[in-house]
Each structure stands twice: as structure tokens, then as C-alpha cells.
Amino acid sequence: MSIEDFKLSSVKNKTILITGSSRGIGHALCEKLLSMNNSVIGTAKNIEHLNSISVINNDKFFPIQLDLESIDSINLMVAEVKKGFDKIDVLINNASILGEMKTLEDYNYETWKNVININMNHQYYLTKNFLPLIKNSKKGSIINVSSSVGRFPREKWGAYSVSKVGLEALTEIFSQELKEVDIIVNSVNPGGTATDMRREAYPDEDQGQLPSPIDILPIFIYLASDDATESGMKFNAREYIGSMEF
Numbered sequence: 001m002s003i004e005d006f007k008l009s010s011v012k013n014k015t016i017l018i019t020g021s022s023r024g025i026g027h028a029l030c031e032k033l034l035s036m037n038n039s040v041i042g043t044a045k046n047i048e049h050l051n052s053i054s055v056i057n058n059d060k061f062f063p064i065q066l067d068l069e070s071i072d073s074i075n076l077m078v079a080e081v082k083k084g085f086d087k088i089d090v091l092i093n094n095a096s097i098l099g100e101m102k103t104l105e106d107y108n109y110e111t112w113k114n115v116i117n118i119n120m121n122h123q124y125y126l127t128k129n130f131l132p133l134i135k136n137s138k139k140g141s142i143i144n145v146s147s148s149v150g151r152f153p154r155e156k157w158g159a160y161s162v163s164k165v166g167l168e169a170l171t172e173i174f175s176q177e178l179k180e181v182d183i184i185v186n187s188v189n190p191g192g193t194a195t196d197m198r199r200e201a202y203p204d205e206d207q208g209q210l211p212s213p214i215d216i217l218p219i220f221i222y223l224a225s226d227d228a229t230e231s232g233m234k235f236n237a238r239e240y241i242g243s244m245e246f
């Protein structure tokens, strides 16, 4: 099955966990997947930011606070999800932070460790802890949100770039190790998208020229579907803009 033949109807009645669903790409994913009749567990560092999720299918939306900086916070979140759900069909590791835009020589080491923890080490820890629930799904899918600098490291992107390179490696290793239990694991590079993080990286840019978070959703929706069989792949969301009628 390819994205061209794919039917939106194959993404419904699923339980989907999206980290960082209060803003930007995670928010757009959350709203879209709720509107397609899925149950969505959405997280944010600041739980009040999740009030921005609209009331469409609100009875299927389960907001949970999660600070990826803290292992305790991840443990609490995992326990809360396990209390309410027997399975997770799709895990979207979307939340991350930018850190500093500085040379390696000038980078603050405390910030460095924090970025690597939030964007890589703790994404691994969270994924590892959800594997029992994902294995209970008939069609498990893990989507790791990467970046172009996770594929091609670039000057002044420091810890963010290194963390996304690591996330790409985790994607490949998980994909090989989970093949026999039929869980697919892929990475998606959104490409420059009009969000707060992008504004932090490029404060002088006109965001009107960029795709919106909604524009880049098709590849994510496909990878969440029953139809996707690809695993260990590196997708670029921009290549799929306009490939689905929403």
C-alpha cells in the first residue's frame, strides 16, 4: 500500500498518544486525529496549554501533563496512561526543544545535556516504557519527529542536531528489533513549518511563506493508518503536502 492509494477511513477508532500536542505540529495532529474519530492522549509541559484543543470529539481527548526533562514526570504519565488504556496503537514522539543556536565551542553544557535528554534520552525511555501497551495493538506504529539537521548535521544547531541524529538511530534500531512483533517505526522530518519553534530558530523570517502544521499532516496520518507497512524509513513531510483530501 502506498500513500496514493491510502484511505482516510483506515485511521479511526485508534488510541493515539502525541507528545507536545498543545502547540504547532502536535496540536494540528491532535485536532485532525480527533476529528477522524480516534482517541487521543495529548501531552504538554504546561497542562493549561492543552485547553487550546477544540471541543470536537472532546470526550475522546485525554490531556496529561508531561515534562520530558524529568524521568519522574514520564513515570507518572506512563502510569496514568496504563490505568486508563490497555493498548496504544500509535505513539508520536513529537515534543522537543531547540536549545541554543551557537557553535559547539560556545554552547552551554547544562543546556546541552537538557536538550539531549529531552529530545533523545527521554524519548527512548518513554518509548521503551510504552512498548508493552504498543505490543497490545493489532497494528502498532511509532513515529519519531526528526529534523533535516538530524539527517545532515549543521553548524550552530548543536545539541538539537545531535539529539535528532540520535533519534534517527533509535528509529532504525527499534524498527529492526520490533519487526517480529509487527510494530512499524519511522521518522518524519516536517521541514520548515510555521510554529513557535521555527520562529525561535528564525526570528526574522516571514512565516506566511511556510507550510502550516496542517499542510504537513498527510504522511503522519498515513503512518498512523492500518495501511502503512513501511518501517525504518526516513520520511520528509513536505513531499506529501496535498496528497490527501482532508
Ligand SMILES: NC(=O)c1ccc[n+]([C@@H]2O[C@H](COP(=O)([O-])OP(=O)(O)OC[C@H]3O[C@@H](n4cnc5c(N)ncnc54)[C@H](OP(=O)(O)O)[C@@H]3O)[C@@H](O)[C@H]2O)c1
Pocket (backbone or CB within 6 Å): 019, 020, 021, 022, 023, 024, 025, 026, 043, 044, 045, 046, 047, 049, 066, 067, 068, 069, 093, 094, 095, 096, 097, 118, 145, 146, 147, 148, 189, 190, 191, 192, 193, 194, 195, 196, 197, 198
Ligand atoms: N517547526 C519546524 O519548522 C520544525 C522543523 C523540523 C522539525 N521540527 C520538529 O517538530 C516537532 C514539533 O515542533 P513544533 O515546531 O511544533 O514545536 P513547538 O511549536 O515549539 O511545540 C512544542 C511542543 O512541545 C511541548 N514541550 C516543550 N518542552 C517540553 C518538555 N520539556 N516536555 C514535554 N513537552 C514539551 C510544548 O508544550 P508546552 O505548550 O506546554 O510548552 C509543545 O506542545 C519537534 O520535534 C521539532 O523538533 C519542527
